[in-house]
Amino acid sequence: MEETLATPDATRRSLSPSCSATVKSRAAGFERRTKRRLSETNASVREDREEAEEEEDEVKEKIEALQRIIPGGAALGVDALFEETAGYILSLQCQIKTIKVLTSFLQRIDQEDMKFGG
Amino acid sequence: MSNRRSRQSSSAPRISDNQMIDLVSKLRQILPEIGQRRRSDKASASKVLQETCNYIRNLNREVDNLSERLSQLLESVDEDSPEAAVIRSLLM
Numbered sequence: 001m002e003e004t005l006a007t008p009d010a011t012r013r014s015l016s017p018s019c020s021a022t023v024k025s026r027a028a029g030f031e032r033r034t035k036r037r038l039s040e041t042n043a044s045v046r047e048d049r050e051e052a053e054e055e056e057d058e059v060k061e062k063i064e065a066l067q068r069i070i071p072g073g074a075a076l077g078v079d080a081l082f083e084e085t086a087g088y089i090l091s092l093q094c095q096i097k098t099i100k101v102l103t104s105f106l107q108r109i110d111q112e113d114m115k116f117g118g
Numbered sequence: 119m120s121n122r123r124s125r126q127s128s129s130a131p132r133i134s135d136n137q138m139i140d141l142v143s144k145l146r147q148i149l150p151e152i153g154q155r156r157r158s159d160k161a162s163a164s165k166v167l168q169e170t171c172n173y174i175r176n177l178n179r180e181v182d183n184l185s186e187r188l189s190q191l192l193e194s195v196d197e198d199s200p201e202a203a204v205i206r207s208l209l210m
Contacts, residue, residue, distance in 0.1 A: 058164045062168055065167075103187055103188050
């Protein structure tokens with residue numbers, strides 16, 4: 001193919017109509033291939049961006065859910081929200097221990113009452 | 119009931135301690151990850167956040183259930199009994 005397209009020196013000085021058409025045809029092909037590659041690149045970038053945005057949205061949604069269940073969490077930034085979350089968890093655990101102690105104390109009283117027939 | 123946060127002298131149950139330590143360390147680990155752009159870090163952050171929300175909801179539910187049981191037991195205590203005096207001294 002390349003050998004067929006090679007032009008003699010005598011013909012090179014002046015562009016014949018057929019030679020001009022060949023040059024245009026090659027340029028058009030190059031443009032088509034370049035456009036296809038650029039289009040594919042753009043599509044890939046778009047997919048990556050959409051996926052990243054989807055994951056960011058998921059994380060943001062989870063942070064908003066956390067803000068809803070932490071008292072006063074809606075007004076906090078991310079750093080303060082996490083510190084408040086840890087403190088709130090510790091507070092809830094202390095509440096649970098306290099209530100369990102009181103509950104076991106009262107249950108022991110009930111058992112003693114039954115034992116003594118009171 | 120007082121919501122004051124204070125360390126209790128008695129040692130906590132092992133499971134609760136382990137859960138607490140594990141969860142707090144996970145929360146600390148999230149903070150630098152949030153600022154990064156890596157996809158896998160965001161996915162793990164989302165999972166830890168979901169786990170945190172579920173854990174807090176479970177704790178709230180447990181507090182409600184225990185409070186209900188405590189209320190029932192308190193109603194059955196005689197107001198003039200010495201046990202009631204002990205409870206009042208604990209709560210006041």
